[in-house]
Amino acid sequence: MLDRGSRKRLQKVQPHGPLVSRADSVKKPNLKYCNEYSQVCQQGFCTGSLCLKVGTPENGTSPGVWEECFVTLPGDLTVQQKEQLCYLACKKNDTNAVCYATNQNLDSSNALYALLQDVNQRKQSSGGIKLAAGSPCNNYQGYCDVFSRCRGVDNEGPLQRLKNLIFNEKTLANIKNWIIVPARLQQCPSDDSAIVTSVPVLNILPPM
Numbered sequence: 001m002l003d004r005g006s007r008k009r010l011q012k013v014q015p016h017g018p019l020v021s022r023a024d025s026v027k028k029p030n031l032k033y034c035n036e037y038s039q040v041c042q043q044g045f046c047t048g049s050l051c052l053k054v055g056t057p058e059n060g061t062s063p064g065v066w067e068e069c070f071v072t073l074p075g076d077l078t079v080q081q082k083e084q085l086c087y088l089a090c091k092k093n094d095t096n097a098v099c100y101a102t103n104q105n106l107d108s109s110n111a112l113y114a115l116l117q118d119v120n121q122r123k124q125s126s127g128g129i130k131l132a133a134g135s136p137c138n139n140y141q142g143y144c145d146v147f148s149r150c151r152g153v154d155n156e157g158p159l160q161r162l163k164n165l166i167f168n169e170k171t172l173a174n175i176k177n178w179i180i181v182p183a184r185l186q187q188c189p190s191d192d193s194a195i196v197t198s199v200p201v202l203n204i205l206p207p208m
Contacts, residue, residue: 030061037119038132050119050129051090055111066090066111069099070139077150085137085150088129103128 027044028034031053034046042048054066069091073081087103090112100106106113120126130148137143137150145151165171 029059031056031063033119033122035132037123038129049090050088050115051112054090054115064111065093067093070137071099071101072139072141079149082149082151085142086131086135086144086148088131101128 028041032041034041039046040048040053049068051066051068052063055064069089071085071089087101089099089101091097091099100112102116131144133146135144142150142152
């Protein structure tokens with residue numbers, strides 16, 4: 001408990017009561033860098049792609065004519081190819097526009113080149129802009145992992161594999177035999193010795 005003198009001193013420090021009112025947070029304008037220069041703000045949220053900022057003025061708030069696109073590669077991929085798929089790529093909003101990746105050699109006249117230079121200067125880094133972990137890649141055929149490599153979507157996940165193991169034909173057959181095969185009872189000997197029962201053993205795993 002505070003004595004009367006302590007309460008008066010506290011009121012002088014906090015004249016408006018125990019809770020000090022704070023001004024409402026101000027939303028950042030659209031196209032403002034966020035998430036360590038990997039995205040831009042949209043309507044107060046850090047959800048916009050950096051491609052929206054390509055070709056816009058330094059303090060512009062209206063998106064340009066560029067959008068994010070995917071670099072795609074077919075077949076079995078090497079580690080280097082998987083890494084290439086996890087770099088930011090942009091293209092103009094035209095149907096047949098070229099998709100430029102930020103890790104390729106861009107011409108200085110390319111509007112994407114200016115954005116890449118600006119981001120690298122602010123981050124004090126070099127090279128292309130990597131996508132954040134969990135971002136889709138290869139036209140939604142995979143996602144970027146923590147090593148910035150495009151990992152294919154696994155339709156046969158661990159739960160599906162466990163389901164296939166338990167409910168495959170051989171496992172069900174073993175369970176069926178274990179349940180319905182009756183125990184074989186030996187004839188009772190004349191000396192009234194113990195009855196020996198043979199019970200089948202459940203074997204789920206296939207033979208080695």
